[in-house]
Amino acid sequence: MSPKKKATRANNAPLIPDPYLPTAGSNGYSVAHYDIELEASLAGNRLDGHAVITARAEEKLTKVELDLVGLTVVRVNVDGNKVKKFSTKNDKLVIQLPSALSVGEKFVVDVRYGGNPQPRRGKWGEVGWEELTDGVLVAGQPNGAPTWFPCNDHPSQKATYRISVSTDADYRAVANGKLVNHSRKSSREVWTYEVRHPMATYLATIQIGRYNLVDIGRTQVGAKTTVQRAAVAPSLLAATKRAFAKQPDMIAAFSKMFGPYPFTEYQVVIADDVLEIPLEAQGMSIFGRNHLTTGWESQRLIAHELSHQWFGNSLTVSRWDDIWLHEGFACYAEWLWSEASGDVNAHTRARRAWAGLSVLEQDITVGDPGPEDLFDDRVYKRGALALHALRRSMGDQRFFGMMRDWTRRKFHDNVTYRQFVKHVDSHGPRGFSAKAVLKPWLFEEKLPPFQF
DSSP states (O other): OOOOOOOOGGGTOOOOSBTTBTTSOOSSEEEEEEEEEEEEETTTTEEEEEEEEEEEESSOEEEEEEEOOSOEEEEEEETTEEOSOEEEETTEEEEEEEEEEOTTOEEEEEEEEEEOOOOEEETTEEEEEEEETTEEEEEOTTTTGGGTSOBOOSTTOOEEEEEEEEEETTOEEEESSEEEEEEEETTEEEEEEEEEEEEOGGGOOEEEESOEEEEEEEEEETTEEEEEEEEEOGGGHHHHHHHTTTHHHHHHHHHHHHOSOSSSEEEEEEESSOOSSOEEETTEEEEEGGGOOSSHHHHHHHHHHHHTTTBTTTEEESSGGGTHHHHHHHHHHHHHHHHHTTSSOHHHHHHHHHHHHHTSOOOOOTTSOOGGGTTOHHHHHHHHHHHHHHHHHHOHHHHHHHHHHHHHHTTTEEEOHHHHHHHHHHHSOTTOOHHHHHHHHHSOSSOOOOOO
């Protein structure tokens, strides 16, 4: 399969519908800001929400469609006027506008809703709002956001956020961004966060538990200090500090390789449950108690989720078929951390990964894996091998210079394969072809030989 031409707004082609999630999102409008207020009652798993969405029409609109799953809408206003005609069907809230909106016209949708949120079942298992043994976890990737708030659910739809959560006393609600207010009254506590960097809907999250917030490190790179905190049950604090002891060094190493850490702070949440895999969100990663070890398997996951702050959160794919631009980069970051920390070098890690892939079915093109294989381990490892091939072809100075310039130019933006190829070519020597290096790894089923 040849590399595809990717659709972007820059060439006036629609981003949505996305072929991997054809029913998600809307191309008719873009969201600038979400203001979300939630009342979460843990005992009955009850959620009541109020979402105010500031948006802009990208085409003439007579209706607005928002993604919302499993929750009941009580009332809708548009620009302060009550809407009489709205319906929820096929995981959509469809709002019939009182009057049509013109291209470029700004509008505000106000939605009150509630119910008993549940995870969403699909090709990738269960995603979204999930009850823990004693609390709540939200895993948004790729389409879990509509289980807790109405949204335009597509990675190209980045916006700023204000998220306020009222929950039971003695529970901490952790959300993306900066904590700007915390108050307590009787049996309730309210936690309010602001996200000032644009964020995709799938990266928005809430974690609720009996957590204490503690500092676990600071990284000074130039004039910038990155504070790192953990929301963790007191019984897991010692294990958390041991497991994350090298995270400040990871941020320093990645800042050197990839450019400055893209946010002001970094938080990890340690759920007092066993989790199959960790999860990344913007400015945050979520781990289970089973990930609190100092061995390579846990340390590579800590490095992997951290690197997503650059590749996935600051630089976010425009469409899901480019997922290797997240996962291949994060997998390669694991190997780079191994090398930087004095453990096994990246070339040896790459050779071992290639050997493991060589005995598997070779029936995937990781540059367009298909929705069923979106999170297939081969996407991660072959994507990382593609980057290792670039590094060996370009040399370290050109390769890491290219990576730092990539994160700088696309800071808090959406990215595509085509943009990456063009960017790499601009950093290569005369006559260098990024496409020639990447194509066998990304767009051919047969695994290329390990010849670097």
